[in-house]
Amino acid sequence: MNKHKQNYCRIYDDLARQAASWRSAWKELGAYLAPTRGFFEENFSNRGQKIDHRTLIDSDPLLAVEVLSAGMISGLTSPSRSWFALEITPAAAREVPGAREWTHSVKERLEEAFAGSNIYAALHGFYQEIAVFGTAAMLLEEDGKELLRARLFTAGEYVLGCDENGRIDRFGREFFLTPNQMAAKFGLENLPPQLLRAVQDGKDTSWHRVRHLILPNPACDVRYKNAAKMPYLSVYFTPQGEVLKKGGYWEFPVIAARWEVKTANDVYGKGPGWKCLGDVKMLQKMQKNKLVALDKITNPPMMVSSGVQGEVNLLPGGLTRYSGAADGAVKPAYQVNVDLSALESSIEKVKATIKAQFFADVFLMLSTQNFANMTAAEVAERHQEKMLVLGPVLERLKNELLDPLVERSYAILTRRGVLPPAPQALQGLSVGVSYISLIAQAQKATGLAALTQGIDFASRLAAVRPDVLNRVDFENALEQGLTMLGVPPGVLKSRAEVSAGADRAAGE
Structure with a gap:
């Protein structure tokens, strides 16, 4: 060898x-x-x-x-909605003409490959x-x-x-x-x-x-x-x-x-x-004990007198012959007294613990939540505690699952020549990944609430001193807020496009 x-x-x-x-x-x-x-x-x-x-x-x-x-x-990573977006770094390069369109088309091609x-x-x-x-x-x-x-x-x-x-x-x-x-x-x-x-x-x-x-x-x-x-x-x-x-x-x-x-x-x-393996074992044992108890109630162990003639017939309507004293020939060996309601209650508590360990309540709540009918503050208040618990796990999954998945796929598709070529001005720049999934939105909801409260606070001060609004970058606030909501970046016009539109309007 x-x-x-x-x-x-x-x-x-x-x-x-x-x-x-x-x-x-x-x-x-x-x-x-x-x-x-x-x-x-x-x-x-x-x-x-x-x-x-x-x-x-x-x-x-x-x-x-x-x-x-x-x-x-x-x-x-929903297959039915966008869960990631691509961004050019540094941020200043995102204003390059065609940059937003290119990153959006690359993202769409990646999504098609995933699907x-x-x-x-x-x-x-x-x-x-x-x-x-x-x-x-x-x-x-x-x-x-x-x-x-x-x-x-x-x-x-x-x-x-x-x-x-x-x-x-x-x-x-x-x-x-x-x-x-x-x-x-x-x-x-x-x-x-x-x-x-x-x-x-x-x-x-x-x-x-x-x-x-x-x-x-x-x-x-x-x-x-x-x-x-x-x-x-x-x-x-x-x-x-x-x-x-x-x-x-x-x-x-x-x-x-x-x-x-x-x-x-x-x-x-x-x-x-x-974490919950012990609870799972306990649940299986409790269910087994409950079934044994039900079995003993419906089909209890019997005590048969020596005076019984032939086989004991325990079927409904069955007849067992007996010759002897006046006491019963066939009777339960002992009385089975089980508090089934208390047992069921204990079982449900263990089930709830197991579901909580697997975050079943969090995911069911997120999947049924209608963010469109809620304010940012309501989203943050309802989900902040849950997202804090999941936060470290999601950060690890971002680093070890999502980033490698997108980066490896991007590299493969680049080598296969199926991605659109980048504009000349973007050659040599890095492409970053941001996540706009349902969970990512719930995590960002706290930041969106803070942004909204900050703009509201500035508006109230403006009622006394209007010049304070000059300190607020409303365009940046709009971009940050839409990003937190998961709105695709292509919805916003670039600053160059806005400036050109203003110049044309002034010329007319």
Whole structure:
């Protein structure tokens, strides 16, 4: 085995050892909160997974996960409305003629690419993974037909690694292929001898493990356009270290996000599922106890006298013969007295706790809220507390999910030549991303309320001293307010257009 083979196996094994201490917790979380997710040692490719309904008696926790996932989709990355906008930096360059139109057309092209791909379907599962396991990952690659293609992974299926700043920059996974599938993916000439013989002999019923590793390329040199010099190296190899294929990526193609991390050294995160697992277990036990109590009430254990002749008939209208003293021949062994109303009340309290841990109340409130019929102050008052709780999580998702998703997609579409060319005056300038989703609006509502109150305060002072309004930049206030409301920047005319219109009006 050569040095490169040893390195790839060693790197993967190091990442796998780090993930090993998390696997038992992921497995338990999956059993109680996501029975169709998670991929562990006993799982195998292309086989169904049995759900343990003796453990999952109450499905409310699973519904809470679905509500959070659906809420994140509709509130953060809705496929039916704009959730991001592009801005030129520095801000002064936004007044360049054609700048607003260009950023708007690029955003529309990105939205079309998202809608035409499987990204939104992958995001739905992504939010479920991060809610239950605390970490989620998907691979975003170029696609010949749809431009973009996402591949979602599940807990236990992949391993991650971080750089010195805590940013995820290494990814590995182990999956299964048949010999023919390996030949199609990697080429016959790249298969090890034993797999090549399996293809030639027509033995295509067995599954073989393949490892995929993506990591920073130590030989990176952007002056060269070949895969071996790209910033990130992609290697497929067998568990024995035999390299099947090598390639590269211009950007880190794996979008991996954590709900929250407890320490800077944690590669994997912890989410709502970690916090409420005890409540979920308690709920399932309480429901089981309730069913046992109902069973004993409706079909209690019986005590049968020795004077009973033949079998005891417990069916409605059934007849049991008895010869003996006057006391009853068949009667309950003991009296079952269960306060079902108190038990139901306790169960509902536990359900409410689980729903609160998954922010079900927040997302249901946001999804049914009509911002158009509310003032900015009302929006801020109703949502400020909820958004404060979600704030750190949303900021992490912005940095680890939304920014990489838009930036990687922008880079892919640029290389494919499907984005409109930037105006000459904007060449070399940076393009930033701002978010105008439902949740982003709710977060900005507090700032909008403050802006509105400030303008109102200035107007009241103007009743006494009109000259104070000269200190207020109303155009900037209008732009800031519309941005907070999520209004597309293209609605506003540039300052140059306004000035030109004023000059024409004066000339007429």
